[in-house]
Amino acid sequence: MxxxxxxxxxxxxxxxxxxxxxxxxxxxxxxxxxxxxxxxxxxxxxxxxxxxxxxxxxxxxxxxxxxxxxxxxxxxxxxPAYPQPALWRPLTFIGLVTALLLASLSQIPLQPSSAIPALVQQHLPQSGVSHPVTAVLLNFRAWDTLLELLVLLLALLGARQAPGDLPRYRGWSLSISWSRLLSPLLLLVSGYLLWRGAAAPGGAFQAGALLASGLVILRLNQQLSWLSWRHFWVRMLVLGGLLAFVLAGAVSLLLQDLGAVWLSWPQSIAGAVILIVESFATLAIAVTLTLLVVGEPKPEVADA
Amino acid sequence: MTIMLMISWLLLALGLMFFLAGSIGLLRFPDSFSRLHAVTKADTLGLGLLVLGLSLQSSWREGLLMALIWLIVMASGAVSCQLLARFSDEQPSESATQQED
CATH class of the missing domain: 1.20.58 (Methane Monooxygenase Hydroxylase; Chain G, domain 1)
Known part of the structure; x- marks a missing residue:
């Protein structure tokens, strides 16, 4: 009640x-x-x-x-003189997206089918993890997750086309020290979420989002100045999730027999493959989201 | 056992009172400084009382986790309150009382 x-x-x-x-x-x-x-x-x-x-x-x-x-x-x-787009453009965009969403809504079955959970439970021991959601996301339907990472990458590349420089907030001692105090805790929790994803709710997206929030807090307080698109390794980190995924798919294709399906992990090393893919995906998600939120700051003056 | 439960419910009710007072303060106080004062003070103490009351009804592990949450909320509340106060354009003055409703 x-x-x-x-x-x-x-x-x-x-x-x-x-x-x-x-x-x-x-x-x-x-x-x-x-x-x-x-x-x-x-x-x-x-x-x-x-x-x-x-x-x-x-x-x-x-x-x-x-x-x-x-x-x-x-x-x-x-x-102040931000170019106002003609009204019909955003309206068409919103209309199109809404129509697409409504169209996809009709494909969702009204009653959840009981056959699929049973199927997942039946194949869970072969997936390499013991949590059904992670098994579906990173083994049975790994292709979807791979495409999600691609969508995130495309979003970042799209956002990079728009010029944007954040007015620099020089940071303030209290918020800077709080961000420093908070970041190890966020790192710990996101690592825990990533590790726990194998057996319980959690996983790459949650861990990556949490890590990103820590990075954003640090970045907004003018720390981690290396974290920008200009840095080669940062770009590699952004690509890393997809690269690890595709490489894992290619390697497991080579390891398996001829009839193997794309992105199906060999049963003996499935757990390790999922962990590696998830780790790189976590880093990629974290860095991508951080760059999306904070954008590209101007080259910084040594300050604060 | 029942005494513990009664104390727990009393603490929970007291905590809710603080939340209520903080919310009323947020809605009714004239300028942003006194609003911040009302919200952060009341929520910190209110959440502490809620955590204390709930931990009397739960295991020590859950209690410890809730205490940790309280500590983090308290610290981040203090920091964000200071940040908001620092970057609000308002000047703390008597005229603010007359300007706003």
Whole structure:
């Protein structure tokens, strides 16, 4: 009964926050409301017993997207003569995306089929991990995850086409020392999430998002100045997730017999392959998200 | 056992009172400095009381985790409060009371 009340309040709050975020006149207010919406959405996923999604939503939906929106707002305010696009272009874009989403909605079965979970459970021992979600994401449907990494890379490459320099905030001793204090903790937790993904909710996306939030905090406080696209190894890290994935696919094709399917891991080394792929994917996701949020800062003066 | 439960519920109710007071302060106080004051003070203490109340009903491991969460929330609350206060354009003055509702 109490939980039903909680759920009802949560649903009402979600709708209210979503509506308020869209209808709000001030952009700052809209962003703040959107962050609150992300936190509530994470709670909703937790109530739906999907801790994987709750973790990802809290880290990406509330944390990183919020930071992204706020940094965008700061840039926007800096450019008063920002070129206003003709109205029909964004409207066509929104209409197209909405139509596509609605079209894909019809493909989701109304009733969750019971055959698929049973199938996953049946093949779980051969997957190399013991958590069904990780088994699906990185073994049975690894192709989807590979494409997700590609989407993330494309997003970064697209964002890099837009010039954007963040007005530099020189940092302040309290926030700098807090970011330094916080970063080992975030590193620890994201490493734990990555490792735990084999047996429990967690995995590359959650770990990467958490790591990215730590990197963004440090980056916004004018630290880690090497973390920019100009640096060769940073570019390699961004590509690393995809490269590791494709290389693992190629190697396991070579190791298996002729009839083997693309991106199916040999059973004996499946666990190790998944761990390697996930580690590189975590780093790639973290660095990509950080570069997306913080953008390319101007060459820095030695300061603070 | 029942005494522990009663103490726990009392602490939870007290914690909720602090959250309520903080929220009312956030809505009603005139300038951003007193609003920040209301929110951070009340939430820090309120969350502490909630954690204390809940840890009386849970195992020591969960209690420890909640205490850790409280510490982190308290520290980040303190830092973000200072940041907000530092970068808000408002000047703490008496006229702020008359300007805003």
């Amino acid at each position: 109490a939980l039903l009340l909680f759920d009802l309040v949560l649903c009402a709050l979600l709708l209210l926050l979503a509506g308020a975020a869209m209808l709000s006149r001030s952009l700052t207010q809209a962003v703040t409301l959107f962050i609150a919406f992300g936190v509530m959405m994470a709670l909703a996923w937790a109530r739906l017993k999907a801790p994987d999604l709750a973790l990802a939503e809290a880290a990406i939906g509330a944390g990183l997207t919020g930071a992204l929106c706020f940094t965008a707002l700061v840039r926007y305010a800096k450019q």
